Amino acid sequence: MGSGLGARPVINIEQNQNFVWDTGLLVWVAETQPGGGGGGATTIADGADTAEGFTTDAAVVTDVGGTVSGKLRGLVKIFASVWDSVNGRLKVDGSGVTQPVSGTVTANQGGSPWGQNLTQLAGTAVDVNSGNKSAGTLRIVIATDQPQLTNALKVDGSAVNQPIVLDTPTGITHGKTTVTTAGTRVALASSTAVKSVTIKALVTNTGTIYVGGNTVSSSNGFQLAAGEAVSMDLSNLNTINIDSSVNGEGVTYVAVS
Secondary structure (H helix, E strand, C coil), X not given: CCCCCXXXXXXXXXXXXXXXXXXXXXXEEECCCCCCCCCCCCCXXXXXXXXXXXXXXXXXXXXXXXXXXXXHHHHXXXXXXXXXXXXXXXXXXXXXXXXXXXXXXXXXXXXXXXXXXXXXXXXXXXXXXXXXXXXXXXXXXXXXXXXXXXXXXXXXXXXXCCCCCCCCCCCEEEEEEECCCCCCCEECCCCCECCEEEEEECCCCCCCEEEECCCCCXXXXXXXXXXXXEEEECCEHHHCEEEECCCCCEEEEEEEC
């Protein structure tokens, strides 16, 4: 033909054949479809599918529209920022070390039996009352290598430390007391503050001494034969009285205060 234009490309179209636009050659090319007997893979030109996009599409790292290529590149970019390639793990911050949890942490029990009321011990009902121990009494064992306590244990409701004070006697009082008339009780001594006293019947006595309170007599007193003694804790010597079965017999005593 005398038009002066170059020859037009000739495309042989076969039935059921698809074509795609080759953006590099600027021509339509036949799409290769896999078929029976080992057909080849389908070739789609870069950017030809608008949903797939270009391999150079910008990474999409937020919840916005974009091509599949852009979203995949976004995922790679996100994981690359937190991936520790040396230790093969995800980082939760920039330190690369284990991070402690501080502040208030709330854990919900859910369906697991994390809390359990203990009603039996080895098949025996747990003892909840005071008194003698039984098979249901829970026991606490303190190890012999228990570390020393930093703070003292509270022994009462005052919420303050309670010192242990040993009430060590600092004074001594002694004396001798006799019963003038048998059957007539007398006070061991005048009012004298003490912590304890030991009373001993005179070794020369021939009868019995009766020790007690302000109603003591031969019928109810604590009996002491000659040379016998009794000790007791009390606050004052005048609370003790003695009686005798024989006139003029008595006791000696020594007390601490």
